[in-house]
Amino acid sequence: MQEVDFLHYVVQNIVEHPESIEIEKKVDELGTLLTLQVHPDDMGIIIGKKGSTVNALRSIIRLQGMKLGQKITLKVLEHE
Incomplete structure (x- = not known):
């Protein structure tokens, strides 16, 4: 959960609508996928x-994954 908290901390400090941040974590044999959803106004x-x-x-998250011995990938989606 450390990588989710870190990503949330960074993103909430750069967007206009931090209350709309959603991060989902999925772990499989390929590694960890973090899916970030933000308010449409914050996509830019x-x-x-x-x-x-x-x-x-993505680079920062990848480095954190290396530190934790994991492969972490970041995907960004717009809220529907």
């Missing part, structure tokens, strides 16, 4: 210019 912030913000988030 999360993705960033040319994907720079989401790529940085």
